[in-house]
Amino acid sequence: MAGIYFHIPFCKTHCHYCDFHTSCRLADLPGVMEAEFKELSLRKNYLGPEAVDTVYLGGGTPSLLDLEYLTKTQNLVRHIFEVNEDAEWTLEANPDDLDQKYLFDLQKSGFNRLSIGTQSFDGEILKYLNRRHDAQQAIRSVLLAREAGFQNISVDLIYGIPGLSKEAWERSVDMVIDLDVEHLSAYHLTYHAGTVLYQRLKDGKLSEVPDEVSLGQYEYLIKALKKAGYEHYEVSNFAKGGFYSRHNSAYWKGQKYLGIGPAAHSYDGKSRQWNIRSNPEYVQLINRNEQFFEIEELSEVDRYNEYIITSLRTIWGIEVTRIEETYNKVLAAYFKQKLDKYIGSDLVYIENQVVRLTEKGIFVSDRIMEDFFYV
Ligand code: SF4
Known part of the structure; x- marks a missing residue:
């Protein structure tokens, strides 16, 4: 079993906590996508004879891709690799990108799992994080996805955020349970160098949440989800009815995966490889057939x-x-x-x-x- 990951390195705006490789120059998207499709063909032998069980479009914001790109991705992967019939096809989506038509297109193009970047169901916290969506959009996106027929929906939450009260956190967790999604990833806020929140912390404009407060939030999360029938299958991940993320599980179980796109990582059981973290350089190197990655043999x-x-x-x-x-x-x-x-x-x-x-x-x-x- 093996996985394929596509990194879609574009976002309309930048969230204050995020250090993922992404750019707001949306005009570059077509060039990067063409280079990614070329990379996929170039690396057709990377996974050896193993069948692909999970394809994951992450980012950045993969929900910026229209039906044409989604269909092309499906067709190319299926043409180049052997893909299991019941493979998991996940798209990471921002709540503000999801409307009925888009969700219908997604289904039509063969994606069967949606990972919605809700992050919180509290309006003030969403503003603090500089997310583009509000609490209502977060809820509505999950309901619309369900209506469109998605039976495998994941959402994300962040805790340990300055200003996140106990009540607001518990309401967000309870909302996940009420929405009855199959999967939740919940991470503690991290202050990555180069982000707005890191800078504010360094400038003394905010203070980190005390450990006991974060711990209390994590404790509530575990207790409430367990009571609601979720399995705590990884430190930060919960699933209902065996809906583990196959993409993440492949990584945790040491299976091979091929990462396509700028800053994407790959693993073939013996070495790790990571692509250059620059959109223009990635496109240039791919188009010139030059090396676009670094590689490290694992001891x-x-x-x-x-x-x-x-x-x-x-x-x-x-x-x-x-x-x-x-x-x-x-x-x-x-x-x-x-x-x-x-x-x-x-x-x-x-x-x-x-x-x-x-x-x-x-x-x-x-x-x-x-x-x-x-x-
Ligand atoms: S939408 Fe996601 S990838 Fe883009 S800046 Fe926000 S957290 Fe980062």
């Missing part, structure tokens, strides 16, 4: 550390036998020594030779992962 230690970080975050956990069979004796012994330290603690548990985080462990997952890292 055994890199692969061990990646396995720890990706698997411990999920309900699938770390397989002890995989560690013993895949990595050298030094790494296997190191892992065992670390594991012994945690046996009997209330942070991890072992069942059928699989190590998973307990509910308490999830709150300190970063610390535990770091502890297992081999440096």
Whole structure:
């Protein structure tokens, strides 16, 4: 099983917390898309014989693409790769781009999963983040998607935002539950260098939310979603009825994926590759048939550390036998020594030779992962 990711590096405006590679020069979109289609053909052998199980258009704002681009993407992927019949086709969308016609076009072009960037259902918080949509548009976009026939809808929330009250956070979480979406990703606000919020923090114009407040918001999230029947299948992700994100799961399970477009990453089991983070340079290099990416061969230690970080975050956990069979004796012994330290603690548990985080462990997952890292 393998995945394909397309990065659509354009947004109408820039959100105050975002450090993704994106540009507001929408006039460049046709050139970048043509280059992406060319890259797809150039890299037809990257995934080897593996069938594609998930295709994901992320960004940026993929919902800026019209029906012609969506259909072309579908046709090209199907023409070049072997794609499973029930493959997941996800499009990330901004609530303000979604109307009935667009959603109908999306369905028609074969996309069967929608990841809507709601971020919050609170109007003031949306303004603070400089999102283009308001709370009503966030709700309406989910309802319209359902009406259009989407049966696999994901939304996003951000917590730990200065000014986000307990009540406003709980209302947003409750709204997700009321909307009955299949999937939720919820992330703590991060202050990335170069963003507006980072600059305000540096200038002393805002203060980070105290840890106990963030923790309280995360606790409410977990409790409320669990009660509503969602499975907490990854530290920041929740799904109902087994609707895990296949795209993200492929990454966490170490499967191969091909990343197309500026700043997109790829992984073939042995190396990681990342494309140049500039739209004009990407287009030029692709059109001149020159190298548009950097590549790093992964050492055994890199692969061990990646396995720890990706698997411990999920309900699938770390397989002890995989560690013993895949990595050298030094790494296997190191892992065992670390594991012994945690046996009997209330942070991890072992069942059928699989190590998973307990509910308490999830709150300190970063610390535990770091502890297992081999440096
Ligand atoms: S819409 Fe998404 S990608 Fe674009 S600036 Fe906002 S958060 Fe970043």
